[in-house]
Amino acid sequence: MSAGIPEELRETVESLKVEVAALHAELPRNNLVVWTAGNVSARVPGADLLVIKPSGVSYDDLTPEAMVVCDFDAKLVAGERSPSSDTAAHAYVYRHMPEVGGVVHTHSDYATAWAARREPIPCVLTMIADEFGGDIPIGPFALIGDDSIGRGIVETLRASRSRAVLMANHGPFTIGRDARDAVKAAVMVEDVARTVHLARQLGDTVPIAQSDIDRLFQRYQNVYGQH
Ligand SMILES: [Zn+2]
Numbered sequence: 001m002s003a004g005i006p007e008e009l010r011e012t013v014e015s016l017k018v019e020v021a022a023l024h025a026e027l028p029r030n031n032l033v034v035w036t037a038g039n040v041s042a043r044v045p046g047a048d049l050l051v052i053k054p055s056g057v058s059y060d061d062l063t064p065e066a067m068v069v070c071d072f073d074a075k076l077v078a079g080e081r082s083p084s085s086d087t088a089a090h091a092y093v094y095r096h097m098p099e100v101g102g103v104v105h106t107h108s109d110y111a112t113a114w115a116a117r118r119e120p121i122p123c124v125l126t127m128i129a130d131e132f133g134g135d136i137p138i139g140p141f142a143l144i145g146d147d148s149i150g151r152g153i154v155e156t157l158r159a160s161r162s163r164a165v166l167m168a169n170h171g172p173f174t175i176g177r178d179a180r181d182a183v184k185a186a187v188m189v190e191d192v193a194r195t196v197h198l199a200r201q202l203g204d205t206v207p208i209a210q211s212d213i214d215r216l217f218q219r220y221q222n223v224y225g226q227h
Contacts, residue, residue, distance in 0.1 A: 005077060020052070048094075052087055054067070121193055123207065
């Protein structure tokens with residue numbers, strides 16, 4: 001079923017399905033998910049459409065053909081199964097952040113532990129300054145079912161340079177210029193959440209000066225390995 005996809009976008013959608021399916025394999029590979037939790041989506045450039053995984057399907061069965069296409073109201077446009085229950089949150093982000101090409105959500109252990117404490121991950125590592133430009137913020141507590149998760153993500157990220165937000169008592173959502181970039185942010189946020197947690201067991205962490213955070217972030221975003 002692909003009747004809802006404009007003819008000129010079908011090739012793009014097919015290649016995004018391959019890409020998004022392959023990126024889903026990175027979530028269990030990086031120990032970011034258990035069972036069927038977690039999801040990756042990609043914006044379809046030039047349309048108000050996104051590619052995401054179906055709901056409740058084992059990671060072993062997430063083939064390109066299993067991926068679904070939804071509009072920005074989270075309505076199924078193409079695919080055999082119902083979309084991930086987090087599709088509305090992804091769609092809200094694409095609708096309100098036109099620069100975003102990919103969104104990832106997991107309940108990865110260490111990042112979610114910070115979310116359970118509603119404590120931002122402090123910018124005490126150069127890697128946090130590089131990747132996230134400062135503390136990794138906490139988003140509001142929001143229940144699934146309406147726009148509140150999406151709204152909480154967008155409002156929190158707009159007030160920050162971070163590409164990751166820890167939704168209170170829930171877990172991380174990350175964004176990127178494409179789906180791969182958002183998966184990278186999901187891996188990185190879990191890694192720094194773990195390292196800062198370990199540092200805390202040894203004693204107090206030491207903040208990095210704001211001017212140094214700014215320099216690290218500017219350099220990494222503008223020079224190192226980008227574009
Ligand atoms: Zn969740």
